[in-house]
Structures are given as C-alpha cells and as structure tokens.
Amino acid sequence: MSGLQNVRRPATLASLAAELGVSRTTVSNAYNRPDQLSAPLRTRVLEAARRLGYPGPDPVARSLRTRKAGAVGLLLTEALSYAFRDPAATGFLEGLALACEAAGQGLLLVPVSPEHVDVTAVLQAGVDGFIVYSVREDDPHFLAVLERPVPTVVCDQPHGVEGVDRVGVDDRAGMLCLARHLTGLGHRRIGVLCMRLGAGRYDGPADQERQLGATYPVQRDRLAGLRDGLAEVGVDWAGVPVIERFLHSVDAAESAAAELLTAHPDVSAIVCTSDILALGALRYATERGLSVPEDLTVTGFDGVPEAARADLTTVRQPLLEKGRVAGEMLLERGERDRPRRVTLPTELVVGGTSAEPRAAQRFFSGW
Amino acid sequence: MSGLQNVRRPATLASLAAELGVSRTTVSNAYNRPDQLSAPLRTRVLEAARRLGYPGPDPVARSLRTRKAGAVGLLLTEALSYAFRDPAATGFLEGLALACEAAGQGLLLVPVSPEHVDVTAVLQAGVDGFIVYSVREDDPHFLAVLERPVPTVVCDQPHGVEGVDRVGVDDRAGMLCLARHLTGLGHRRIGVLCMRLGAGRYDGPADQERQLGATYPVQRDRLAGLRDGLAEVGVDWAGVPVIERFLHSVDAAESAAAELLTAHPDVSAIVCTSDILALGALRYATERGLSVPEDLTVTGFDGVPEAARADLTTVRQPLLEKGRVAGEMLLERGERDRPRRVTLPTELVVGGTSAEPRAAQRFFSGW
DNA sequence: TTGAAAGCGCTAACAG
DNA sequence: CTGTTAGCGCTTTCAA
Numbered sequence: 001m002s003g004l005q006n007v008r009r010p011a012t013l014a015s016l017a018a019e020l021g022v023s024r025t026t027v028s029n030a031y032n033r034p035d036q037l038s039a040p041l042r043t044r045v046l047e048a049a050r051r052l053g054y055p056g057p058d059p060v061a062r063s064l065r066t067r068k069a070g071a072v073g074l075l076l077t078e079a080l081s082y083a084f085r086d087p088a089a090t091g092f093l094e095g096l097a098l099a100c101e102a103a104g105q106g107l108l109l110v111p112v113s114p115e116h117v118d119v120t121a122v123l124q125a126g127v128d129g130f131i132v133y134s135v136r137e138d139d140p141h142f143l144a145v146l147e148r149p150v151p152t153v154v155c156d157q158p159h160g161v162e163g164v165d166r167v168g169v170d171d172r173a174g175m176l177c178l179a180r181h182l183t184g185l186g187h188r189r190i191g192v193l194c195m196r197l198g199a200g201r202y203d204g205p206a207d208q209e210r211q212l213g214a215t216y217p218v219q220r221d222r223l224a225g226l227r228d229g230l231a232e233v234g235v236d237w238a239g240v241p242v243i244e245r246f247l248h249s250v251d252a253a254e255s256a257a258a259e260l261l262t263a264h265p266d267v268s269a270i271v272c273t274s275d276i277l278a279l280g281a282l283r284y285a286t287e288r289g290l291s292v293p294e295d296l297t298v299t300g301f302d303g304v305p306e307a308a309r310a311d312l313t314t315v316r317q318p319l320l321e322k323g324r325v326a327g328e329m330l331l332e333r334g335e336r337d338r339p340r341r342v343t344l345p346t347e348l349v350v351g352g353t354s355a356e357p358r359a360a361q362r363f364f365s366g367w
Numbered sequence: 368m369s370g371l372q373n374v375r376r377p378a379t380l381a382s383l384a385a386e387l388g389v390s391r392t393t394v395s396n397a398y399n400r401p402d403q404l405s406a407p408l409r410t411r412v413l414e415a416a417r418r419l420g421y422p423g424p425d426p427v428a429r430s431l432r433t434r435k436a437g438a439v440g441l442l443l444t445e446a447l448s449y450a451f452r453d454p455a456a457t458g459f460l461e462g463l464a465l466a467c468e469a470a471g472q473g474l475l476l477v478p479v480s481p482e483h484v485d486v487t488a489v490l491q492a493g494v495d496g497f498i499v500y501s502v503r504e505d506d507p508h509f510l511a512v513l514e515r516p517v518p519t520v521v522c523d524q525p526h527g528v529e530g531v532d533r534v535g536v537d538d539r540a541g542m543l544c545l546a547r548h549l550t551g552l553g554h555r556r557i558g559v560l561c562m563r564l565g566a567g568r569y570d571g572p573a574d575q576e577r578q579l580g581a582t583y584p585v586q587r588d589r590l591a592g593l594r595d596g597l598a599e600v601g602v603d604w605a606g607v608p609v610i611e612r613f614l615h616s617v618d619a620a621e622s623a624a625a626e627l628l629t630a631h632p633d634v635s636a637i638v639c640t641s642d643i644l645a646l647g648a649l650r651y652a653t654e655r656g657l658s659v660p661e662d663l664t665v666t667g668f669d670g671v672p673e674a675a676r677a678d679l680t681t682v683r684q685p686l687l688e689k690g691r692v693a694g695e696m697l698l699e700r701g702e703r704d705r706p707r708r709v710t711l712p713t714e715l716v717v718g719g720t721s722a723e724p725r726a727a728q729r730f731f732s733g734w
Numbered sequence: 735t736t737g738a739a740a741g742c743g744c745t746a747a748c749a750g
Numbered sequence: 751c752t753g754t755t756a757g758c759g760c761t762t763t764c765a766a
Binding site: 012053055056057058060061063064069071072079080081083084085090091093094095097098100101103104105107108109110111113120121123124125126144147148149227241246273 | 370420421423424425426427428429431434437438446447448450451452457458460461462464465467468472473474476480484485487488490492493494511514515516532651707
C-alpha cells in the first residue's frame with residue numbers, strides 16, 4: 001500500500017454553513033444550483049469559501065450521495081504501462097479519451113498486475129462503468145468487472161459475453177482478405193507469427209490443438225481467417241507452422257521469426273497477427289540479409305502508424321474509431337434493451353512488403 | 368433477479384448482514400480484516416455474498432469513510448487524448464503508470480478541454496493526489512488543483528510553486544550543450560522553431576518581448592539556453608528568428624519551417640525546442656529538396672523514439688524515469704518537511720542531422 | 735469474536 | 751428563497 005496521506009481537510013460544507021449562519025443546503029445550492037438562491041447570498045457563500053480555503057463539495061461524498069463517480073474504468077489485460085507502449089492500444093485509447101472528454105468523464109486506468117492476480121483494484125475502482133480492452137476469456141479481473149453492478153463495454157475480446165456490449169472488427173474476414181492477396185501472388189509456403197494464445201507463459205510452436213484451445217478469440221479468428229484463405233487454394237493448414245510469443249514486442253517477434261525461418265527455411269511469406277510482430281519479422285529479415293519483399297513477404301495486422309511508415313502490407317482497422325465507439329456506447333444515455341454488438345470494417349492495405357515469391361520458391365509450391 | 372449487468376445495486380453490506388442475521392461489522396470484517404472473525408463465519412458471509420450478487424463493499428462509500436480514493440489524478444495541459452499522441456507525454460506516462468501500478472493506485476485522467484475553461488472536472492475527481500504534467504503557469508485547472516487539499520507533484524512546469532514538489536530536467540543547460548555543439552560546428556545563422564509560449568492561440572514569429580513574457584518556463588528555458596550558447600560566440604540573440612506554433616504537431620512544425628526558411632533563407636541550422644517540431648522541419652526539408660545535414664542542420668529536444676529512428680541530433684531526457692519519479696514522489700510514504708525538487712540529467716545525442724554548414728554559408732557568418 | 739453507535743461530507747425531497 | 755430531515759454505504763472505536 002502506498003502511504004499517500006491526505007492533508008487535513010480544512011473546511012467542510014457544514015462548517016462553512018455554520019460559519020455563515022446559513023443551512024448546509026444553501027451552501028450546497030451555491031455550488032450545485034445557483035438559481036436556487038439569491039445572487040448576493042451566493043457571492044457571500046463563495047467568498048467565505050475562498051477565505052476559509054474550502055475547495056467546494058468533496059467529490060467522494062458527492063459521489064456517494066449522487067451515485068455517480070464521473071469516471072470510466074479501463075481494464076487492460078496487460079500491465080498498466082502497456083497502454084502507453086503498444087501503438088494499437090494507444091490508438092484505441094486516444095479514441096476512448098476523446099469520447100470521455102466529450103462527456104466530461106474521467107478515465108481511470110485500473111492497476112492490474114498480470115503477474116499476481118489481485119482483483120481488489122477492480123473492486124476498489126470508483127467508476128460508473130468499465131471498458132474492457134482485449135482480455136482473455138477467463139481473465140479473473142474481467143470476471144470481477146462483471147460482478148460490479150455497472151455497465152460494461154468490451155472491446156475486441158472476449159466475445160459473446162452475456163449482457164455486455166461489444167465493439168470490435170471482423171478479424172476473420174480481414175485476415176481472409178489478406179490471405180487471398182497472398183495466395184493470389186502465388187504464395188503457398190506460409191509461416192505464421194502470432195500473439196499469446198493462452199494464460200500461461202509459452203513461447204514456441206503452436207500446434208493445432210493449442211490453436212483450438214486459444215482463449216484469445218482475436219488470435220483464434222485471425223488464424224482461422226488465414227486458414228480459410230489457404231484452404232481455398234488447397235493448402236493444408238496442418239502443414240502451416242505457427243510460432244507463438246507471450247510478449248507482444250518487436251524483440252519477441254524477431255526471435256520468433258528466427259525460430260520460424262530456422263525450422264522452415266523454405267517459407268516465402270511470414271504472416272503476422274499484428275503489426276508489431278511484423279515489424280520484428282522485418283527486422284530479422286534485415287539482419288539476416290534477406291530483402292523484403294524480394295526474398296520474403298511479410299504482413300501484419302492492425303494498421304498502426306509505425307506500420308504505415310514501414311510501408312507494411314497489413315489489414316487496417318479503425319483503431320481510434322473503435323475507442324470512440326466503445327466510449328460512446330458506455331456513456332450514451334438512454335435505455336439499452338439488449339446488448340449491442342458493433343463490428344467496424346477492416347481494410348486491406350497493400351504495402352511494399354508483399355510481392356510474388358521467387359520462382360524457385362514457387363517451384364516447390366506443392367508443399 | 369438477473370442482477371448481472373445493470374445499474375441497480377443488488378445488495379449492500381447492511382442487507383447482507385440482515386440476511387445473515389449478523390452485524391454489519393462482521394460482514395465488513397469478512398472483507399477487510401479476515402483475522403477478526405472465525406473462518407467458518409467468514410466463509411458463510413462470502414458465500415451468501417456470492418449468492419446475493421454482492422460484489423463487496425462499495426468503493427465510493429469506503430473511500431468516503433477511509434478518506435482515500437486509491438487513485439492519482441493526472442492533469443494535462445492539453446486535451447486528454449493528447450496523452451496518447453505525443454511521444455514525450457507517452458514516455459512520461461508509461462513511467463508514471465509503472466509507479467502507480469507498483470503502489471496499486473489507479474491513474475485517473477482528468478478531462479479538461481483546453482477550449483472552454485471548466486474546472487469542475489478537477490474539483491470532481493476522486494483522487495488522493497495530483498500529478499500535473501507540463502502546464503502553463505497561470506492555467507486555471509492547475510489553480511484548481513492547488514485548491515484541493517491533496518498533495519501535488521508538478522512535472523516540468525510550472526516552476527517554483529510554493530509547497531509543491533517538482534520533477535524536471537535542466538532545460539537550459541541541455542539546450543546550452545546543444546548550442547555549443549552547433550557553434551562548434553561553425554553555425555552562426557540559426558533559426559528556431561518553438562512550441563506555444565502563451566495562453567492565446569498564436570502562430571508566427573515570436574519577438575523578444577513575447578519570449579520574455581512566455582508563461583511556459585520550459586520553452587523559456589530552452590530558448591535561454593540557446594541564447595547563452597550563441598552569446599558565447601558573439602551571436603546577438605536579437606537577430607535570431609524564432610517561429611512559434613500553437614499546435615504541437617509535425618504538420619504545424621512543417622509550416623513553421625516553411626515560414627522560417629522563406630523569411631530567412633540563409634539559416635544554416637534550425638533548432639527546434641522539441642523532437643516533434645524537428646520531425647516537421649525534416650519533412651519540410653525533404654519536400655523542399657534540401658538534404659540534411661548537407662544543406663541544413665536540424666536539431667530537436669526530448670529524445671523520443673521517433674527521433675532516434677530519424678537519427679536526429681537532439682537532447683535526450685529520461686522521459687520514463689521522469690514519470691516514475693513523479694509517481695514515486697507523490698506516493699512515497701513518510702513526512703515531507705519541505706517541497707522537493709528533483710532535476711534529472713539530460714544528454715546530448717549527436718545524430719546524423721547536424722554537420723558543419725556549407726562553406727558558402729560559413730562565408731556570411733558575420734551575421 | 736461480535737455488535738452498537740457514531741459519523742465520513744454531502745444532496746435531495748419537502749416544507750416553510 | 752431557505753431550512754429541516756433523511757439518508758448514500760461503509761468503517762471503526764469501544765464494549766460486551
């Protein structure tokens with residue numbers, strides 16, 4: 001626990017009222033309903049407040065009374081600081097912040113450590129609702145959020161939670177589109193880099209069983225979209241190597257690319273389930289002396305700014321928009337009869353990192 | 368009752384106690400002081416809680432009673448969404464988030480619109496303290512923070528506020544160091560791009576008067592450091608053109624660079640008071656067909672990741688560290704006798720965007 | 735080990 | 751326009 005100590009509160013609404021010889025209501029009204037008292041009296045109250053160093057009604061006491069906290073809680077699957085590091089998260093959060101701003105609501109980043117499961121922070125958060133960003137289906141923090149009697153909006157994952165609104169994109173369709181782009185170019189020998197598929201720390205090849213057991217629907221769907229696309233040209237998914245990384249970072253992806261190409265030197269394209277992973281694959285290619293796209297095609301997913309700068313072939317999703325919609329869904333007043341599901345469109349962005357495979361690679365295409 | 372998701376609070380501590388036929392204290396203890404009651408009784412309480420859908424003590428009521436909110440407020444000078452867009456802010460926030468995480472404290476982003484001044488959000492925030500990130504000296508939101516009877520830590524600016532801790536870097540010394548690097552290379556005709564200097568929206572040249580009246584100490588100091596460095600080689604500051612931009616973006620900086628070079632085509636170096644501005648200057652140079660550093664030297668300040676990627680000559684400051692220190696200063700237990708001032712070191716990073724000016728440019732150096 | 739009592743600081747009817 | 755009356759839901763001495 002931190003030792004953050006509040007400085008002693010100098011004055012309260014009651015003490016101010018006593019000082020002035022008026023009722024507490026009057027002081028309260030001076031702040032909350034200026035039209036309920038005479039202007040001169042109000043001025044007198046406010047002036048006395050300044051003199052006594054009274055900063056206005058205590059926010060927590062007001063929240064208790066009015067039953068609203070004026071803030072939205074944000075639950076991330078990762079450590080809090082991740083929010084500021086992953087560009088896809090950053091884009092989402094910028095949109096969310098925009099929505100909060102517009103509604104005059106605060107945004108409370110709830111501190112959860114992915115290491116020690118500790119739900120108290122979720123239970124402790126003084127918020128009017130939660131935004132849950134891309135967490136595992138069985139995340140205990142998420143389960144705690146569901147306990148709280150406040151509205152919740154999920155972004156991306158998990159899917160289909162009863163009574164909870166959700167905004168996301170069609171990951172499967174997006175990836176299918178990308179897959180067709182690659183098969184159209186002639187790629188048949190494809191390797192995959194994906195993000196974590198389950199709760200435990202695991203780095204390495206993800207076999208079919210592991211893929212099917214994934215508790216991250218987004219990853220599951222992106223892989224499924226690729227599988228669909230490859231199936232269309234007769235490529236058996238069982239033969240497609242998938243390398244998984246627990247950490248979502250460029251460094252981790254670089255090692256994953258190394259692992260993939262060492263075990264399968266004949267792949268002509270590396271499909272990554274995120275742009276960050278693709279950036280790692282690109283870096284590995286550069287260090288290995290492979291030129292992209294001549295020697296190797298690399299693709300991503302998300303469409304983050306860094307990807308655009310690297311001219312990456314990817315599937316772009318409207319990150320900022322997704323954040324804004326999530327915020328609006330939560331903050332929108334009015335009755336919701338039933339949970340809403342919003343799916344935003346994706347767009348294939350063909351950059352300079354994908355091209356036809358070399359003739360030699362195509363030659364062996366009956367993989 | 369499918370009290371799954373909606374706004375109605377299903378049960379309270381009191382109702383649970385009544386249901387079980389025990390006192391409220393006992394239920395409270397079951398959550399907060401497990402050692403104060405028998406294990407079986409505690410189990411009975413917790414089980415009943417689950418059955419009745421009681422999510423544990425209401426956080427707001429608890430906060431009122433215990434006088435701690437479990438969260439830290441963050442005040443930014445800009446719109447909330449800016450926090451996720453400016454890489455310097457992002458680095459700071461990542462560090463701050465790390466500190467909050469470690470202390471189990473939430474981080475509440477306080478919604479302030481730079482347009483309409485509305486202090487209510489600051490007064491409304493249920494937090495145990497504030498971090499103020501780089502705001503104007505006379506920012507009304509900041510003044511409201513000072514009213515609140517909670518500890519406050521300022522990052523960067525404003526300077527020297529009574530009774531308030533501060534963490535920052537020595538902007539003036541950092542810029543002096545950079546200035547010497549440039550004068551050492553032989554630059555004498557220097558133009559400057561700087562961030563906003565005052566409250567009002569202004570874009571254009573900033574004369575000496577405007578510079579002196581700046582309400583952003585960081586900008587003031589960075590300019591002063593440059594002035595000092597130029598004075599050492601006899602360059603009169605009065606002749607150094609400074610172009611100011613209200614918006615801190617690459618686009619804005621690009622137009623500022625255009626403005627500068629149009630009015631002063633003979634400058635051999637553009638010194639920018641931030642990396643973002645420098646990135647804009649670089650872009651302008653590229654579009655104009657100028658090669659950097661052959662035709663033009665460009666420098667930044669901050670040392671954000673994007674700057675490193677662009678191999679920018681800049682002054683690096685420990686952004687993440689700054690955030691962490693700010694958080695720790697606020698959350699640290701123990702009495703503080705007097706306000707603490709922490710100044711973190713800066714480091715000159717010589718990249719590929721600075722070099723000796725062309726001979727022709729040097730020729731006119733008696734500017 | 736448990737309970738009774740006393741508020742934390744404020745807002746919202748409802749009267750006057 | 752102003753005051754009176756009730757709590758919001760919880761924690762915390764202090765006794766039993």
